Amino acid sequence: MISQRKTVTAWLLLTPMIVIILGVSGYPLIKTIYYSLTGAKLIAPDLTSVWVGLDNYVRALSSGKFLEAIWHTTYFAVISVGAEMVIGVLVALLLNEAFAGRTVLRAMLILPLALPTVVNAMMWRLVYNPDFGALNALLVQIGMLDAYRSWLGDPASALDMVILADVWKNFPLVALIALAALQTVPKDLYEAATLDGAGVWNRFWRITLPAIMGPLSVALVLRTIEAFKVFDIIYVMTRGGPASSTKTVSFYVYQEAFAYMRVGSGASYALIVVLISSCLIAGYMYLIRKQGEV
Amino acid sequence: MQPSLTKKIFIYVGAALLALVIAVPVLWLFIMSISSSTHLTTLPLQWWPDAPTLENYKSLLVYAENSPSASFLYGIRNSIIIAFAATAVSIAAAIPGAYSFSRLPGPRRKNLLFAVIAIFMLPPVAIVLPLYTVMSALGLLNTHFALIIVYCSILLPFTTWLLKSNFDTIPGDLDEAPIIDGANRLQAIWYVILPIARPALGAAIMMAVLLAWDEFFYGLLFTNDIRAKTITVAIADLAAGRVADYGLISAAGILAAVPPVVLAFFMQKTLVSGLASGSVKG
Numbered sequence: 001m002i003s004q005r006k007t008v009t010a011w012l013l014l015t016p017m018i019v020i021i022l023g024v025s026g027y028p029l030i031k032t033i034y035y036s037l038t039g040a041k042l043i044a045p046d047l048t049s050v051w052v053g054l055d056n057y058v059r060a061l062s063s064g065k066f067l068e069a070i071w072h073t074t075y076f077a078v079i080s081v082g083a084e085m086v087i088g089v090l091v092a093l094l095l096n097e098a099f100a101g102r103t104v105l106r107a108m109l110i111l112p113l114a115l116p117t118v119v120n121a122m123m124w125r126l127v128y129n130p131d132f133g134a135l136n137a138l139l140v141q142i143g144m145l146d147a148y149r150s151w152l153g154d155p156a157s158a159l160d161m162v163i164l165a166d167v168w169k170n171f172p173l174v175a176l177i178a179l180a181a182l183q184t185v186p187k188d189l190y191e192a193a194t195l196d197g198a199g200v201w202n203r204f205w206r207i208t209l210p211a212i213m214g215p216l217s218v219a220l221v222l223r224t225i226e227a228f229k230v231f232d233i234i235y236v237m238t239r240g241g242p243a244s245s246t247k248t249v250s251f252y253v254y255q256e257a258f259a260y261m262r263v264g265s266g267a268s269y270a271l272i273v274v275l276i277s278s279c280l281i282a283g284y285m286y287l288i289r290k291q292g293e294v
Numbered sequence: 295m296q297p298s299l300t301k302k303i304f305i306y307v308g309a310a311l312l313a314l315v316i317a318v319p320v321l322w323l324f325i326m327s328i329s330s331s332t333h334l335t336t337l338p339l340q341w342w343p344d345a346p347t348l349e350n351y352k353s354l355l356v357y358a359e360n361s362p363s364a365s366f367l368y369g370i371r372n373s374i375i376i377a378f379a380a381t382a383v384s385i386a387a388a389i390p391g392a393y394s395f396s397r398l399p400g401p402r403r404k405n406l407l408f409a410v411i412a413i414f415m416l417p418p419v420a421i422v423l424p425l426y427t428v429m430s431a432l433g434l435l436n437t438h439f440a441l442i443i444v445y446c447s448i449l450l451p452f453t454t455w456l457l458k459s460n461f462d463t464i465p466g467d468l469d470e471a472p473i474i475d476g477a478n479r480l481q482a483i484w485y486v487i488l489p490i491a492r493p494a495l496g497a498a499i500m501m502a503v504l505l506a507w508d509e510f511f512y513g514l515l516f517t518n519d520i521r522a523k524t525i526t527v528a529i530a531d532l533a534a535g536r537v538a539d540y541g542l543i544s545a546a547g548i549l550a551a552v553p554p555v556v557l558a559f560f561m562q563k564t565l566v567s568g569l570a571s572g573s574v575k576g
Binding site for chain 1: 302305306308309312313315316317319320322323326334335337338339383386387388390391393394395398399403406408410411412413415416417418419420421422423424425426427428443444446447450451454479504507508510511514515525526529530533534540543544547550551554555557558559562565566
């Protein structure tokens with residue numbers, strides 16, 4: 001009896017949350033699947049939709065441009081998250097040492113994190129400006145560059161420059177997570193290893209890394225999921241240009257649906273993105289399950 | 295152990311480098327914001343303005359119709375309304391939800407929690423098209439209401455998750471006692487759980503407001519003029535404007551960054567422990 005009443009209470013308490021989530025996420029997700037099987041267009045007053053089956057998917061997967069966008073997104077995610085992990089761990093190792101100014105430095109890490117994504121993108125766009133940007137001025141004034149360059153205007157460098165801006169904003173997240181994990185590693189472990197003659201390198205690979213691997217792998221997957229969604233920074237810095245060299249999948253869906261008004265095929269692109277993200281999300285679930293209950 | 299001299303040099307060089315890498319871009323943004331636009335477009339670039347000016351801030355903060363100040367000030371107003379309202383709705387639904395997840399085990403509940411987290415992590419493109427067509431059909435595009443509702447798709451799963459892991463740390467007897475004495479669950483949550491969980495509640499509210507303040511994608515798509523455009527959209531507009539006034543854009547960026555940066559510094563400890571527990575315990 002009592003346990004039955006508890007179950008009823010449990011579901012009653014969950015009801016507001018479930019209703020809202022079904023309304024703002026569940027239903028739209030199913031509707032996106034429906035759209036992806038139609039030729040729906042975004043034309044007022046309503047959507048005229050023709051059932052097209054899997055046509056949109058066939059077209060999406062045979063579209064060189066969409067596959068290129070998947071590649072740009074993968075490149076963005078792998079390089080930016082990779083750099084964030086390496087820099088983040090190095091910074092965490094540094095901040096785990098005792099030195100004057102450590103607290104100030106750790107507080108400074110909050111700054112890039114708290115800066116709104118759009119402000120960060122705008123700031124770097126100004127720094128990279130081809131005519132009056134600080135990066136050009138700095139490199140020319142110290143003699144590392146002969147003439148001003150259009151960092152974001154050159155398809156060869158645009159995506160890398162966007163990645164640099166993203167890394168600047170997000171490496172502190174990895175650093176803070178790694179630092180919190182480092183502080184749980186017992187100090188005598190290192191002393192014992194040093195007495196046994198283990199060098200710096202050995203101690204890092206044998207003690208430090210295994211000890212922080214759990215939280216670090218969660219940070220890795222979390223950042224990858226985020227990086228795969230990338231939109232804001234691209235929109236503000238390059239709008240997918242030049243020559244589509246920075247067009248990522250989210251941007252691609254945005255254009256297909258809202259600039260070309262093709263909701264049906266936009267939805268099919270979106271669901272391919274969802275499928276890729278789902279693999280990452282499944283990886284994340286696996287990791288947090290492994291590390292104790294949620 | 296005394297660190298060796300080489301190690302000390304390593305540490306201080308690294309620390310100096312890190313401080314420079316973090317501070318210099320933001321410092322430059324600030325310098326641009328107190329420079330005149332002619333100064334910023336004069337070559338070779340000077341690193342400090344001859345005549346620092348607050349003109350840029352003035353033209354953003356003193357209201358004038360159809361000017362950058364209008365879109366900026368309305369953007370701030372819209373963002374405040376939307377961020378706080380969406381946070382309020384999300385927290386109100388998240389508290390009983392998180393309590394239920396934490397305290398009242400029922401069948402298949404764990405899978406439900408995982409589903410909630412998975413939905414939170416889905417890319418927005420997965421749901422944006424139907425949300426757009428529904429809002430459009432209901433005539434809700436370009437209203438605060440639309441964004442408040444849509445932002446719940448981000449804030450609600452996130453706050454539920456955060457609160458649930460905090461409620462887990464509160465001993466179960468504390469809220470069972472009043473239940474036995476005849477209180478109902480909502481009373482137990484209100485009078486027993488929430489006072490204990492106040493720091494976690496504060497952290498959840500702060501993180502939710504930060505998330506909402508930072509949001510751009512839905513804001514861009516669901517609004518089209520100063521009545522509902524959020525601050526992030528206003529800044530993107532300003533940065534893309536035909537007449538590029540770099541000083542003005544920089545000042546807008548600095549001003550938009552002040553509330554979240556101050557909030558984050560103020561709640562540094564909770565933020566960091568929140569991040570850490572999020573990655574250690576899930």
